[in-house]
Amino acid sequence: MNETADKSNDNPEKEIVIVIRKMHKWYGQFHVLKDINLNVERGEKIVICGPSGSGKSTLIRCINRLEEHQDGEIIVDGTELTNDLKNVELVRREVGMVFQHFNLFPHLTVLDNCTLAPIWVRKEPREEAEATAMEYLERVKIPDQANKFPGQLSGGQQQRVAIARSLCMKPRVMLFDEPTSALDPEMIKEVLDVMIELANVGMTMLCVTHEMGFAKTVADRVIFMDEGEIIEQNKPHDFFDSPQHDRTKLFLSQILNH
Amino acid sequence: MAETVAVPSQRNVISRLWNDKESRSVIIQVLTISLVFAFLAYIIHNAVVNLQAIGKGFSYNFLWQPSSYDINQHLIDYDSRSTHFRAMLVGILNTILVAVCGIVLASIVGFVLGVLRLSKNWIVNRLAYCYIEYVRNVPVLLHILLVHGLIVHAFPVPRQAISIGDVTFMTNRGIFSPKPLYEPLFLVVIVLFVLALAFMWWFKRHAQKVQDETGKRYPVFWIGLGTIVGIPLVSFFLLGSPITWDVPALKGFNFTGGMVVRPEFIALLLALSLYTAAFIGEIVRAGILGIYYGQTEASYALGINRGRTLSLVVIPQALRIIVPPLTSQYLNLMKNSSLAVAIGYMDIVATIGGISLNQTGREMECMIIVLTLYLVMSLIISMIMNWYNKRIKLVER
Numbered sequence: 001m002n003e004t005a006d007k008s009n010d011n012p013e014k015e016i017v018i019v020i021r022k023m024h025k026w027y028g029q030f031h032v033l034k035d036i037n038l039n040v041e042r043g044e045k046i047v048i049c050g051p052s053g054s055g056k057s058t059l060i061r062c063i064n065r066l067e068e069h070q071d072g073e074i075i076v077d078g079t080e081l082t083n084d085l086k087n088v089e090l091v092r093r094e095v096g097m098v099f100q101h102f103n104l105f106p107h108l109t110v111l112d113n114c115t116l117a118p119i120w121v122r123k124e125p126r127e128e129a130e131a132t133a134m135e136y137l138e139r140v141k142i143p144d145q146a147n148k149f150p151g152q153l154s155g156g157q158q159q160r161v162a163i164a165r166s167l168c169m170k171p172r173v174m175l176f177d178e179p180t181s182a183l184d185p186e187m188i189k190e191v192l193d194v195m196i197e198l199a200n201v202g203m204t205m206l207c208v209t210h211e212m213g214f215a216k217t218v219a220d221r222v223i224f225m226d227e228g229e230i231i232e233q234n235k236p237h238d239f240f241d242s243p244q245h246d247r248t249k250l251f252l253s254q255i256l257n258h
Numbered sequence: 259m260a261e262t263v264a265v266p267s268q269r270n271v272i273s274r275l276w277n278d279k280e281s282r283s284v285i286i287q288v289l290t291i292s293l294v295f296a297f298l299a300y301i302i303h304n305a306v307v308n309l310q311a312i313g314k315g316f317s318y319n320f321l322w323q324p325s326s327y328d329i330n331q332h333l334i335d336y337d338s339r340s341t342h343f344r345a346m347l348v349g350i351l352n353t354i355l356v357a358v359c360g361i362v363l364a365s366i367v368g369f370v371l372g373v374l375r376l377s378k379n380w381i382v383n384r385l386a387y388c389y390i391e392y393v394r395n396v397p398v399l400l401h402i403l404l405v406h407g408l409i410v411h412a413f414p415v416p417r418q419a420i421s422i423g424d425v426t427f428m429t430n431r432g433i434f435s436p437k438p439l440y441e442p443l444f445l446v447v448i449v450l451f452v453l454a455l456a457f458m459w460w461f462k463r464h465a466q467k468v469q470d471e472t473g474k475r476y477p478v479f480w481i482g483l484g485t486i487v488g489i490p491l492v493s494f495f496l497l498g499s500p501i502t503w504d505v506p507a508l509k510g511f512n513f514t515g516g517m518v519v520r521p522e523f524i525a526l527l528l529a530l531s532l533y534t535a536a537f538i539g540e541i542v543r544a545g546i547l548g549i550y551y552g553q554t555e556a557s558y559a560l561g562i563n564r565g566r567t568l569s570l571v572v573i574p575q576a577l578r579i580i581v582p583p584l585t586s587q588y589l590n591l592m593k594n595s596s597l598a599v600a601i602g603y604m605d606i607v608a609t610i611g612g613i614s615l616n617q618t619g620r621e622m623e624c625m626i627i628v629l630t631l632y633l634v635m636s637l638i639i640s641m642i643m644n645w646y647n648k649r650i651k652l653v654e655r
């Protein structure tokens with residue numbers, strides 16, 4: 001905690017929001033994350049890629065403690081993630097997450113999906129929460145669907161609602177776990193456009209994605225993971241043009257030639 | 259020539275009707291209904307002929323004769339000079355009493371069991387598991403006999419009653435407690451109670467409005483409890499306790515006066531509801547598990563805590579899975595209450611379908627009454643549950 005404070009004093013422009021230090025995670029005997037070290041600055045956009053099963057989802061799910069780590073530390077916005085449930089809830093309020101399969105609440109309208117957490121967690125008045133929700137629904141370009149149920153929307157629309165739902169909590173960090181991989185090609189663009197816009201307004205973002213175009217245009221840093229380790233990280237330009245490790249090269253050749 | 263032409267054209271009509279989707283379904287329905295009625299007519303005719311052969315008519319006149327038997331638990335006035343009809347009413351009320359109390363108790367215990375069964379706490383989880391496995395693998399009749407036996411044998415005789423503050427007594431003949439005798443002023447308390455209910459009905463909406471407008475949430479449950487219980491209680495004492503109590507007293511071998519909850523009722527209620535609760539617990543567990551875990555994760559990721567995730571996200575969706583099988587559990591409980599006869603609880607089967615039937619020899623008439631009553635009660639439960647099911651379905655889409 002002290003260290004984060006120090007760093008942000010050193011250079012107020014480069015405030016660190018997420019600190020992960022010597023973090024390990026096991027599923028039973030299986031060592032899924034190995035010695036992860038990662039600092040994320042405010043406003044930074046990070047794209048995480050790597051082969052299937054390399055632990056990308058597990059890593060970002062540790063950041064809002066949908067998964068528990070067993071060793072090392074994770075500090076989000078000055079709060080360390082431990083077994084303290086209050087701290088966990090505190091962190092989750094500030095960290096939004098978008099899932100591969102949207103996970104909208106099917107029994108609530110789009111609007112109610114967006115206002116549920118602001119009302120029950122942030123204790124906002126309903127009117128205020130609804131006004132905020134409409135604002136974000138407009139930003140993801142579906143204000144006219146507000147009173148429909150999720151089941152009545154297309155996949156791309158659902159994912160945009162899911163993004164709006166997270167944004168309604170006014171998070172400081174957004175996590176994306178393959179937000180476009182369950183979508184048809186024509187819907188991928190509409191979701192990516194929303195994410196690019198979000199990046200342009202300065203949101204801190206960690207995205208697991210196979211959309212290399214998105215990585216090239218938006219990311220400040222690309223992280224490559226394999227077998228639970230961070231193998232390589234670099235600016236997108238250097239990452240794609242001159243990868244250092246063989247495994248990165250192999251991965252890139254597979255994904256780009258595809 | 260004319261004949262040979264007519265036959266194929268007739269066949270054409272039949273085959274055309276048979277191959278047409280709509281007329282075929284009409285034909286099938288007409289045939290089915292005719293068969294059902296033919297079968298019923300045969301049975302009724304058969305019964306009438308046989309009844310005549312042994313010299314019995316078919317008549318419900320016996321209902322108006324004195325029953326000349328006693329029923330220990332009667333919610334309305336009844337003694338052995340009352341009619342069989344009144345005995346039947348007493349039986350109906352006893353069945354309804356145990357069924358309604360049983361359904362409420364079974365639902366509460368069942369929901370708790372279902373949630374405990376999903377607990378990550380190993381001990382809690384295993385205890386709920388053992389309970390459910392034990393209870394649902396033993397026939398309900400044995401449960402009834404067991405609980406009844408426990409009460410009758412483990413509780414003391416009235417002379418050695420376990421006394422609670424010298425006003426309530428637990429014995430093997432039931433739990434005796436003081437019976438309230440209301441004075442006119444008590445009416446005021448009742449009126450205040452009704453007003454408190456009305457107030458809370460309004461306040462609940464008001465609280466929702468306040469939450470909508472300001473985001474502040476009143477502790478509605480506690481305020482409600484305070485109002486609904488507190489106001490009548492305070493006014494009761496301010497009015498000088500307008501109730502006198504008829505305290506049970508030991509006379510001879512048993513208690514007289516006061517109210518008694520009989521061991522048969524306690525045994526039947528506990529056995530039926532604890533038995534059904536095991537099934538409801540499994541239904542609730544399956545319902546909650548049936549909701550994709552991503553729903554819970556999405557809710558957690560928004561910062562919503564566990565309890566609210568359960569009540570705002572999981573349960574509303576799980577109810578759609580839970581309600582239909584829950585209905586059949588309620589029906590089972592109500593029908594299983596007919597096992598009351600094994601321990602002498604005077605329900606429909608024991609009164610009109612038991613003693614009245616034996617005394618009058620009117621098997622046919624009595625059985626028709628019993629069947630009809632169960633059918634009507636089952637239909638009412640189904641109707642209520644279907645209505646509820648529709649209501650929660652509409653919420654989705």
Ligand SMILES: Nc1ncnc2c1ncn2[C@@H]1O[C@H](COP(=O)(O)OP(=O)(O)OP(=O)(O)O)[C@@H](O)[C@H]1O
Nearest residue numbers: 027030032050051052053054055056057058059178
């Ligand atoms: N709950 C779990 N229990 C045991 N092992 C798990 C569990 N969840 C994931 N794993 C394993 O952990 C490893 C990392 O999984 P993870 O989902 O993080 O991979 P990923 O990089 O996101 O892959 P993908 O690109 O396919 O989504 C995989 O080998 C997976 O089999």
Ligand SMILES: [Mg+2]
Nearest residue numbers: 056057058178
């Ligand atoms: Mg993944």
